[in-house]
Structure formats: C-alpha cells, structure tokens
Amino acid sequence: MSTEGGTKAIIAALLANTGIAITKFIAFLLTGSSSMLAESVHSVADSGNQGLLLLGGKRSKRKATPEHPFGFGRERYVYAFIVSIVLFSVGGLFALYEAWHKWADPHGLEGKWWWVPIVVLLVAIGMEGMSFRTAVKESNHTRGEQSWPKFIRSAKAPELPVILLEDFAALLGLIFALFGVGLTLLTGNGKWDAVGTAAIGFLLVAVAITLAVEMKSLLIGESAGLDVIHKIRDALESDTTDAVTRVIHMRTLHLGPEELLVAAKLGVGRREHGDEISSAINDAEQRARAAVPGLTLVLYLEPDIDRGSAEPAPWERAEAP
Template sequence: MISNVAHIQWCAMEEKSGESLGTVLVAGAANLTIALAKLIAGLIGGSAAMLSEAAHSAADTVTELLLLVSVRRSDKPADRRHPFGHGKAGFFWAMMAAVATLVGGAGFSITHGLHEIGHGEELANLTPSYIVLAVSFVIEGISFAKAFSQLRGEAGRHGVSPLRLVRLTSDTALKAVLFEDAAALAGLLIAGGGLLGSQLTGSALWDGAASVAIGLLLLAVALTLIQSNMSLLIGQAAPQQLETGIRAVLAGQPEVENVVELLTMMIGPGAILVAAKIDFRDEASAAGVERACEEVDRRLRDTFPGVRQVFLDPTPTRRRL
C-alpha cells in the first residue's frame, strides 16, 4: 500500500504554474507602486528607513520580473538539446531573484542605515512617510493574502498544513513571493517603529537602526531562498516519504524480487526523475521483464502525476558467499 502522506506530498508539489504566475504578477504590480511612493516619502522626510524600504520594494520589483522569467522558462517543453525539459531554468532564475534581493535590498539597507547611525541626519516632515507606510501595508497585505490563499488552497486540497507545504514545495515562485511579502510586512512595521522612535527622541539612531534591521531581515530571506534554489539546481532528491511511496510501487510489481537502489531528482517545479536498479525474479522471462518495466512506468506516472522520466536497470542483488 502506498503511503497516503507520500501521495499527498507529491500532489502538493506538482501544481501547475498558472496560479503561481498570477501570484507573481500581483506581487510585482504591488511592489512597483509602493517603491515609488516610498522613495518620494523618504526624500521628503530624509528617513534612512524609508529609503531602505524604497530599495526593498525596488529589489522586490526586480525579483518579481525574474520570477516571471522563472515561471515562463520552466514551462518550455523538452527539446533535442534539453531532453529532460527546462524545469531547472525555473530554479536558476528564482535564485537570481534571491540574489537581487540580497544585493539590491539588503546591501543598500544595511550600508545606508550604518551611515545614518554614524553621521545622523535631521528628519523633516514625516507625515507622508506614515501615510505611505500605512498604504503600503495594505497593498503588501493584499499581495501576501493572494500568495497565502494559493498556498492554503493547495494545502487544504491535499490535507497538509501550509507550513509543511511551503517547506516541501518545489514551486520556487510561490515560495519566493510568500517569503518576500512576509518580509515586506515586517519591514514596514520596523520602518514605522524607527520613524516613531526618532520622532519621539529626536535622535536619528532609531531610524538608522530600523534601516539596518530591514537589511538583516532581507539578508535572512535572500540566503534562505538562495540555499533552497541551490539545492534544487544541484539535484535535490524527492522528499523521503515520497521516495518510500515510489519504492512501494516498484516492490509491489509481482516480477520484482528486490529494489536494489532508488534514486530520484527534482528536474523542475513539481517534476521528478526516477532511476532504479531492480532485481527481477529469476523465473521472469526477458519478455516478462519488459512488460513489468512498462507496467511500473505506467503505475508510477498514474500514482504520482509529476513523474516525468523513469529509468529501470535490471540488476541482481549482490549476495554474500
């Protein structure tokens, strides 16, 4: 019997990219709008935290464009030069998006915040900044709600928690939007706290510290996404429980004596390659082995719709003398 958990995990991972594309577009439009508003408010008030938030939103806008490329490129069909498809292109461009967040958002925020702490600049009219922060929070909240709604819907359909799904999913676009929108909401609260602290104390230290905190937050998000995409690019295996389900399908074939070795690899968002060394029963004929391989291939694809490639190698189990 195939593990129900394994089947649920796989179904959660093999969602199509159309819904993720809509999520990316909503997030990109939101970031572009509020980046300009934050920049204007930051220049008017002279706030390092607001300028950091403007850089944050600008970096997120670039990120959404790269994620759009990621979704589009990963959907390209296989060709002669790329027989396994272009799925890993999605992982590459998603990693580039994380790098953009690291360099454009975290780098600017930290350095500008440290400059503000060291030199201190008198803040001017902060009313536009508070207005922009409030409006931005609403817009970012809508974008985050869109992404979380997609996540919760997928999790509900397959009976897993949203947190577990976001950890397991190979949908890098959805994961990036969720992480970045959550960081954006937290960053807005930090920026508002920094502005209020500086306004109440008359010291630019609070504003500069808020800018540094925003940069560190972006740094953590970027490094997390880079690590996740790097693992997928190198050749990350399917989740352990999913491999257990695949092994159960292989071992359940009557002609199979033993599964000598099973290897899996994510070759795109929701796409998996299966390679296995199988010890077939000695009484199985050559024609019987061929039919068994075809049946295993069919059952794997039916049970786990995201299985794209299946390679089976008849290999006898090494027996000790």
C-alpha cells in the same frame, strides 16, 4: 503541482510592490527619511525579483534539446537563486549602508510633509498584507499539514517559498520603518531613523541567505519527498503477476518542480522470458506514473535477477511524513 498558484502569488506581489515603491519614493523625496529610502529600494528590488521569477517560469517551459535532453525545468531554480542575490545586495546591503550614513549624520524629517511617511507606511502595510495573504492562501493548497518552516525547506517549486519570505520580510520591514520614523518624529533624533533602516537591512540579509541556501540545494539536485518515493516504490512492486518481485534499489532526482527522474533496478524471477520481462517493465512504468499524477516521470527501469541483496538506502526506508 501546478504553477498556477505560484504565478498568481507572484503577480499579486508584483502589483503591490510596484505601487508601494512609487509612493515610498515620493515620501522619501518629501521628507528625506532614510527608512523610507531603504524601503523604497527594498520594494524596487522585490518588484524586480518578481519579474525574475516570472521570466524563470517562462524559460523553464522550453522544449528539450540535444544539448539539454532533460529540458530546462531547473531554470526556475536559477532565477530564484538570482532573486536571493538581488535581495542581499540591492536590498540588504544598500539598507545597511544607508543606516551607517544616517547614523553618522543624523537629522530629523525635513519639510512640512513630515506626516507623509506615516500615511504611506500604513497604506503599504495594508497592501503588503493583502499580497502576503494571497501567498499564504496559494501555499496552503500544497502545504498540507507541514509547518511553515518545513514547507519552505521541502518545497520543490521555488516561487511560493520566495514570495512568502519576501512578503513576510516586507511586512516586518514596514514595521521597522514605522518604528524608526515614528520615534524620529517624537524625539527629533534622526538616529532612530538609522536604527529602523539598519533593522531593515539585517532582516533582508537574513532572508536572502535563507533563500540562497534553499535554492542552492535545489540547484545541486534534490530527491523526491519520502511520500512520493514510497508511492512510486509501492506502485513498482504491486505487480499482480509476480514478474517483478521487488525494487532492489531506486534513486530519484528533481529535474524541475514537476519533473522527476527515476532510476530503479527491479528484481525479477529466474524463469521469466524476455517478452514477459519487457511487458512487466512497461506495466511497472504505467503504475508508477499513475501513482503520482502531478509529476512528469522520466523512468529508467533495469530488470535484474532478485538475489535478495542490495537493500534500500536508509532514507528510502524511512517513514513518509
């Protein structure tokens, strides 16, 4: 679960959006197109968002302190949540305001540079397409057989889902802008430009809300995926000495994308001595860590006499996908 793929996708998106934002602003200044202005602000917001993701990744690597004994891994979730707020306010709401303003005072594209937005939008679609392709390629390393919606909902690392949704929204937004600008040029009616701008605004608001919901869930605290839970449970129970009879119950909580808190009560036999139980617990810890090498486990294991009660929670008994 390395962050390398997420960082690569962030940098690719940052470079693409910075260049696109500059060209879009130039096109807006030459033509006065509201769709181009909305897309310019959208690209600026996306560039700022990628900067926030990089900052969150850097700050999350700080060492644990007495005040934060489990470290700062969740800072990546905090900054990803801020990204959703920026996308909603700076991107979505601004575009809707600009659409309302243009609808109230429609006008065609101004000056002799009417062709510039078309060229800029086509170039931007190509650049965003390359950025989106990078995000898809890096996501496929960890997505496995999951569908894209399920991957976005279940991913514990926030960077790739955020970049995927941002790049997807950027591509659709460019198509909406091309639609609005193209019909404005064909008909001379500036209201088409307003329609394209409004479509961009609603799209960004929808993506921002989706991101906010997912990041809120991660901030509150999510358990490990069922496949990880089953691997850890199987590892804890695979004691060849039979000192550990079973996992009575277990709870997991992500402290960060690659850090997992595991608290479990292990059933032990009645006749084990204290040193035998201690050795069995230490061995169980080693097996659990070996079962999920991509995760850093913070383990709290409690031995107890196995009386055959305290069945696993329903979500722990479910089959892994």
